Amino acid sequence: MERHKTREIRIGNRVIGGSNPIAIQSMCNTKTENVTETVEQIHRLERAGCEIIRVAVPTMEAAKALREIKAQIAIPLVADIHFDYRLAIAAMENGADKIRINPGNIGSIDRIRAVVDTAKERNIPIRVGVNSGSLEKDLVEKYHGVTAEGLVESALDKVHLIEDMGYENLVISIKSSDVLMCVRAHELIAKQTDYPLHVGITESGTITSGNIKSAIGLGLILYQGIGDTIRVSLTGDPVEEIRSAKLILKTLGLRKGGVEVVSCPTCGRTQIDLISLANRVEEMVSDIDLDIKVAVMGCVVNGPGEAREADIGIAGGIGEGLIIKRGEVYKKVPESELLDALRYELLHWSEEE
Numbered sequence: 001m002e003r004h005k006t007r008e009i010r011i012g013n014r015v016i017g018g019s020n021p022i023a024i025q026s027m028c029n030t031k032t033e034n035v036t037e038t039v040e041q042i043h044r045l046e047r048a049g050c051e052i053i054r055v056a057v058p059t060m061e062a063a064k065a066l067r068e069i070k071a072q073i074a075i076p077l078v079a080d081i082h083f084d085y086r087l088a089i090a091a092m093e094n095g096a097d098k099i100r101i102n103p104g105n106i107g108s109i110d111r112i113r114a115v116v117d118t119a120k121e122r123n124i125p126i127r128v129g130v131n132s133g134s135l136e137k138d139l140v141e142k143y144h145g146v147t148a149e150g151l152v153e154s155a156l157d158k159v160h161l162i163e164d165m166g167y168e169n170l171v172i173s174i175k176s177s178d179v180l181m182c183v184r185a186h187e188l189i190a191k192q193t194d195y196p197l198h199v200g201i202t203e204s205g206t207i208t209s210g211n212i213k214s215a216i217g218l219g220l221i222l223y224q225g226i227g228d229t230i231r232v233s234l235t236g237d238p239v240e241e242i243r244s245a246k247l248i249l250k251t252l253g254l255r256k257g258g259v260e261v262v263s264c265p266t267c268g269r270t271q272i273d274l275i276s277l278a279n280r281v282e283e284m285v286s287d288i289d290l291d292i293k294v295a296v297m298g299c300v301v302n303g304p305g306e307a308r309e310a311d312i313g314i315a316g317g318i319g320e321g322l323i324i325k326r327g328e329v330y331k332k333v334p335e336s337e338l339l340d341a342l343r344y345e346l347l348h349w350s351e352e353e
């Protein structure tokens with residue numbers, strides 16, 4: 001698909017926008033002041049595939065902790081700031097690679113200018129974020145409610161404010177928990193700016209509801225070529241956000257790498273505990289960086305045929321299972337050894353290919 005043309009922005013050691021791959025972001029749910037816990041979580045996120053990490057900076061202690069956190073991680077560190085402009089300045093002074101602010105809640109023009117001046121001195125990008133939950137009253141009245149048009153106007157007003165201060169090292173994010181409103185807002189703003197866009201559905205919910213909302217919303221936006229970074233916002237372990245984001249990008253053909261697991265929905269012919277097996281396979285392949293499809297099938301009768309479109313698959317039967325390669329039975333193994341046999345084949349995949 002053709003990507004929406006945006007300018008390139010450097011965030012620490014990563015460049016977004018332009019023709020660069022869409023970057024996956026997440027946000028820590030630890031207390032930023034607790035450096036040990038925060039770094040441990042970021043390391044888990046890095047291993048899962050997180051490429052940019054954001055942390056909350058609600059206190060000066062949190063702002064000062066950024067220096068120690070940054071020294072122990074490999075990916076760009078973004079400081080999330082609300083209300084207090086001094087926290088934004090302190091975050092940049094302590095090594096933040098980017099700051100996220102809503103100029104509408106930072107305070108006076110002089111305070112916004114102080115933040116912009118510090119960013120300008122250090123060439124640190126500012127993410128201008130607006131959220132449907134905090135849309136300005138005058139825009140709510142103008143558009144007779146919270147609308148996509150109001151969100152876009154709010155975002156662009158803030159962007160123009162910073163541009164007038166002589167700074168254009170910006171990223172824009174527009175978020176709403178209303179999926180269709182969020183999609184419409186991105187369609188509108190993509191026509192009016194070439195700044196990189198960070199895309200996400202805010203407050204999307206728990207693992208189930210959040211994944212469904214994010215898959216639909218991000219899918220509709222990304223399929224139109226819109227978006228330079230994404231976050232799947234979930235209530236829970238942020239590592240799950242990375243897994244979901246990778247799968248969304250892979251499904252849309254926007255990213256290669258990572259094993260895709262497909263499995264049959266089970267029926268009366270199923271002879272094994274396929275649900276458990278499929279979950280174990282998905283967990284097992286999470287650290288294997290192959291760009292292939294793995295099928296997990298519940299019976300040896302239809303398994304080979306149904307797994308034809310996969311690169312490799314397994315089918316379980318009573319007491320024994322099959323390893324299937326491109327729809328053909330490769331070998332039989334005892335049922336108890338099925339998972340280990342699959343892992344062996346995957347770990348030696350590049351050698352035989």
